Amino acid sequence: MSFVGTANAEWALNMPRGITDLSVETYNIHMMIFWWCVAIGIIVFGVMIVSLFRHRKSQGVKPATFSHSTTAEVIWTAIPIVILMLIAIPVAETMIKLEDSRDPDMSIVVTGYQWKWHYKYQDEGIDFYSSLARPSLLARRKESGIDPNTVDNYLRDVDRPLVVPRGAKVRLLLTSNDVVHSWYVPELAIKKDTIPGIINEAWFNAKEVGTYRGQCAELCGKDHGYMPIVVEVIEPEAYKAWVDARKDGAPQVASSK
Amino acid sequence: MSTTVADLHDHHDDHGPAKGIGRWLFSTNHKDIGTMYLVFSLTMFFIGGAMALVIRSELAIPGLQFVHPEFFNSMTTMHALIMVFGAVMPAFVGLANWMIPLMIGAPDMALPRMNNWSFWILPVAFGILLSTLFMPGGAPASGWTMYPPLVLQTGNAFPFLIFSVHLMGISSIMGAINVIVTIINMRAPDMSLLKMPMFVWTWLITAYLLIAVMPVLAGAVTMLLTDQFFGTSFFLAAGGGDPVMFQHIFWFFGHPEVYIMILPAFGVVSEIIPTFSRKKLFGHDSMVYAASSIAFLSFIVWAHHMFTVGMPLTGQMFFMFATMLIAVPTGVKIFNWVATMWRGAMTFETPMLFSLAFVFLFTIGGFSGLMLAAAPADIQYHDTYFVVAHFHYVLVPGSIFAIMAGVYYWLPKWTGHMYNETRGKLHFWLSTIFVNLTFFPMHFLGLAGMPRRIPDYSTQFTDFNTVASIGAIGFGLSQLIFVWVLVTAYRGEKALDRVWEGSHGLEWTVPSPAPYHTFETPPIARIANEAFE
Numbered sequence: 001m002s003f004v005g006t007a008n009a010e011w012a013l014n015m016p017r018g019i020t021d022l023s024v025e026t027y028n029i030h031m032m033i034f035w036w037c038v039a040i041g042i043i044v045f046g047v048m049i050v051s052l053f054r055h056r057k058s059q060g061v062k063p064a065t066f067s068h069s070t071t072a073e074v075i076w077t078a079i080p081i082v083i084l085m086l087i088a089i090p091v092a093e094t095m096i097k098l099e100d101s102r103d104p105d106m107s108i109v110v111t112g113y114q115w116k117w118h119y120k121y122q123d124e125g126i127d128f129y130s131s132l133a134r135p136s137l138l139a140r141r142k143e144s145g146i147d148p149n150t151v152d153n154y155l156r157d158v159d160r161p162l163v164v165p166r167g168a169k170v171r172l173l174l175t176s177n178d179v180v181h182s183w184y185v186p187e188l189a190i191k192k193d194t195i196p197g198i199i200n201e202a203w204f205n206a207k208e209v210g211t212y213r214g215q216c217a218e219l220c221g222k223d224h225g226y227m228p229i230v231v232e233v234i235e236p237e238a239y240k241a242w243v244d245a246r247k248d249g250a251p252q253v254a255s256s257k
Numbered sequence: 258m259s260t261t262v263a264d265l266h267d268h269h270d271d272h273g274p275a276k277g278i279g280r281w282l283f284s285t286n287h288k289d290i291g292t293m294y295l296v297f298s299l300t301m302f303f304i305g306g307a308m309a310l311v312i313r314s315e316l317a318i319p320g321l322q323f324v325h326p327e328f329f330n331s332m333t334t335m336h337a338l339i340m341v342f343g344a345v346m347p348a349f350v351g352l353a354n355w356m357i358p359l360m361i362g363a364p365d366m367a368l369p370r371m372n373n374w375s376f377w378i379l380p381v382a383f384g385i386l387l388s389t390l391f392m393p394g395g396a397p398a399s400g401w402t403m404y405p406p407l408v409l410q411t412g413n414a415f416p417f418l419i420f421s422v423h424l425m426g427i428s429s430i431m432g433a434i435n436v437i438v439t440i441i442n443m444r445a446p447d448m449s450l451l452k453m454p455m456f457v458w459t460w461l462i463t464a465y466l467l468i469a470v471m472p473v474l475a476g477a478v479t480m481l482l483t484d485q486f487f488g489t490s491f492f493l494a495a496g497g498g499d500p501v502m503f504q505h506i507f508w509f510f511g512h513p514e515v516y517i518m519i520l521p522a523f524g525v526v527s528e529i530i531p532t533f534s535r536k537k538l539f540g541h542d543s544m545v546y547a548a549s550s551i552a553f554l555s556f557i558v559w560a561h562h563m564f565t566v567g568m569p570l571t572g573q574m575f576f577m578f579a580t581m582l583i584a585v586p587t588g589v590k591i592f593n594w595v596a597t598m599w600r601g602a603m604t605f606e607t608p609m610l611f612s613l614a615f616v617f618l619f620t621i622g623g624f625s626g627l628m629l630a631a632a633p634a635d636i637q638y639h640d641t642y643f644v645v646a647h648f649h650y651v652l653v654p655g656s657i658f659a660i661m662a663g664v665y666y667w668l669p670k671w672t673g674h675m676y677n678e679t680r681g682k683l684h685f686w687l688s689t690i691f692v693n694l695t696f697f698p699m700h701f702l703g704l705a706g707m708p709r710r711i712p713d714y715s716t717q718f719t720d721f722n723t724v725a726s727i728g729a730i731g732f733g734l735s736q737l738i739f740v741w742v743l744v745t746a747y748r749g750e751k752a753l754d755r756v757w758e759g760s761h762g763l764e765w766t767v768p769s770p771a772p773y774h775t776f777e778t779p780p781i782a783r784i785a786n787e788a789f790e
Binding site: 016094149 | 320321325406494498500536537539540542566567570585588598599603617620628640641704706709712717759
């Protein structure tokens with residue numbers, strides 16, 4: 001099997017840090033709780049493992065007879081409460097920021113369809129559908145005879161990506177035309193359900209140009225696995241040119257492909 | 258006249274089971290019904306497991322090899338429904354049926370005919386559910402969570418899905434009523450509530466949870482039914498309804514439901530660890546309070562399953578803090594188990610091995626649970642394989658390992674013979690290795706951004722999916738050893754009445770195998786336990 005010449009995301013073990021301030025904060029929260037868990041795990045499993053080796057019948061030990069200790073129980077009720085408070089405070093601070101979608105630089109209406117996305121730029125008068133790119137579409141069929149490893153960004157590529165400028169506060173207004181979907185791009189730390197009859201809000205301010213990929217995260221029927229999301233973050237001047245080109249009735253294919 | 262009086266006073270001690278199929282169809286005996294529950298559960302475990310293997314086979318490498326996406330979705334949906342309602346819950350009801358009367362010194366369950374009925378509803382419910390696999394439009398494919406509007410796109414299977422869920426609920430509610438009435442009314446005269454064994458305690462709490470939330474599920478699915486067929490718009494935005502309301506109602510049932518599947522597991526493990534540590538359970542009363550606190554908190558955390566639906570900030574905060582609080586009583590339980598082992602004199606028979614793995618691996622599931630509680634991080638984890646890893650850690654090496662521990666622990670009491678310890682240990686080690694091989698890599702997949710419930714994936718997810726699939730096949734095959742142990746269980750050496758050296762409790766005062774009728778005269782729990790000191 002050859003991987004030469006294919007553009008595919010790298011193998012990853014951990015959550016991406018992402019490209020917004022809040023995605024980095026989210027990553028830090030994730031790692032903070034992870035390390036708390038590691039510390040607690042070392043203590044609890046450590047004590048347990050010591051016990052498993054030392055307190056065996058085969059070592060000739062006589063079992064102790066204690067069956068409670070109020071002091072110990074108070075301590076191991078109180079310490080977790082303190083740890084939880086230490087965790088909860090920074091987490092709550094981030095939550096407040098996540099919900100603050102005031103004063104956006106631009107707004108995009110995201111509508112989920114079975115099984116594609118529709119993007120409508122509120123002020124620019126641009127709107128288009130975004131569906132699974134054709135090479136993936138051909139390869140995804142059962143018995144297609146196409147090795148997915150030979151397809152660029154298999155199942156993570158679209159015909160028309162969402163294009164946004166770097167350094168702008170972009171507000172997403174999310175809804176659905178049919179069933180519940182969920183708009184999920186890990187590098188933006190956004191996962192927000194699109195629900196018929198309801199308009200949800202999310203926002204991001206991308207700090208780095210690049211192409212960021214995600215996909216629908218809420219089961220939405222047979223092609224749930226086939227509605228990817230691609231966000232292209234480009235420099236503000238390039239974005240302006242892109243908008244102008246679209247207004248001039250240029251072909252409905254976005255961006256630099 | 259005198260003969261009638263004599264008949265009335267006739268002793269029933271010697272009456273064995275009825276002959277033939279009637280013994281099972283019309284049984285009102287808690288032991289027979291317990292056995293039927295356990296056999297049914299094992300059957301469903303294999304059917305649900307086969308579906309898991311379809312899922313893992315399809316996901317072993319990228320591209321579609323075996324099934325179409327719609328059938329894949331049916332498999333994830335049916336796997337979950339069958340494992341939750343068909344395997345885990347009936348297994349615990351089976352253990353409850355067998356052991357609660359023996360542990361509290363009761364002659365049978367309080368409501369034996371209802372007991373028969375609550376069991377026999379189950380094969381009907383799952384017969385209906387499984388029959389949907391052959392219906393036009395296929396089996397339900399909207400996930401076990403049945404979120405509208407997607408669930409309303411189900412084909413002919415839709416009303417059958419609803420009806421089978423109703424039946425499962427009725428069965429669970431009747432089982433729960435039976436457990437509560439038995440425990441409250443039929444304990445040995447000197448067994449106060451706080452002297453009850455932990456398994457009995459956790460089941461009492463579980464039964465209350467069941468009665469509280471199964472009707473909520475029934476209400477939710479009934480509203481789906483009327484939305485589909487009778488023109489209502491509970492969950493349809495076009496008619497003024499709210500799709501998110503279903504999610505709130507579902508998880509108001511669904512979160513207590515997950516504790517319904519773990520509290521009896523806590524009980525089983527709390528019986529086994531003291532036995533093989535040869536030491537009393539540490540902090541019995543605080544274990545009771547911890548289980549009760551978990552049960553109470555389970556009612557006020559449901560929306561942590563919904564951090565991405567767009568809730569007000571204050572709502573998110575409330576559900577996040579309440580969820581984090583669960584770590585406190587859960588921690589107390591884990592610390593108490595470790596303290597029970599501490600300075601004990603441990604031996605490592607199969608039930609103990611499964612219980613120790615339970616403590617280790619359930620704790621790992623608890624850690625990922627704590628991570629999931631933090632709303633901003635949950636936005637990243639939600640609906641990815643991280644969640645799949647989390648709930649499989651608490652359900653497979655959690656609930657299911659506890660069930661297996663319980664079966665090995667009480668099997669000699671049921672059959673009168675020791676099972677084959679070598680095979681039991683082989684089953685344990687293979688299960689433990691493969692369960693980790695299956696579910697641990699899923700953490701990485703989720704963090705890297707692979708959503709759940711997808712039949713095919715982008716190629717960067719290949720390696721860990723392949724590992725998970727190999728693990729799943731290994732885990733599935735390992736369970737055949739379990740069947741082998743069970744089938745040959747009657748061949749081992751004769752079991753003592755008190756099967757395990759360190760065990761306490763009334764169930765070890767009756768002969769092995771337990772006679773068809775036990776405790777026709779209420780025992781004195783204190784005297785029985787003093788005999789074991």
